[in-house]
Amino acid sequence: MKQGLLTDRQKEVLRYRKNGLTQQQIADIIQTSKANVCTIEKAAFENVQKAKETLEFLYTLDATHLCTINTGEDLLDAAKKIYGEAEAINIKVKYDTITLVNRLRESNPERFKARFVREDVEVYINSEGDLYFG
Secondary structure, three states: OOEOOEOHHHHHHHHHHHOOOOHHHHHHHHOOOHHHHHHHHHHHHHHHHHHHHHHHHHHHOOOEEEEEEOOOOEHHHHHHHHHHHHHHOOOOOOOOHHHHHHHHHHHOHHHEEOOEEOOOEEEEEOOOOOEEEO
16 A cells, blocks of 8 residues: 555565665565566665655745755855845854754765765745755
């Protein structure tokens, strides 16, 4: 039964993968081929990405584009940039620097490596000082 964007089979495969099982081990457990497990896992991740993009759109509807954090930028410099841009439009960011850096990293982990940005990140802010990253 499909609940949300993931099928029961996709959820099952993702749970097994999170527990450290290989695709072959999962295939043996659910009695299918490794190739099928690969296909299921790939479809699940595509659905998760679509959900993230949909939520990003929803969150940024009532937000203003604040700035772009560029590839190669240090996250501490990015935080300063965000605070400066928010101050320029008279909105107080509701996060301290450490929380802000952690939220940036958690928003799209694949876009960061250590303290550096691997791929441009768009930053949005709403009137309450909440930040969203695209």
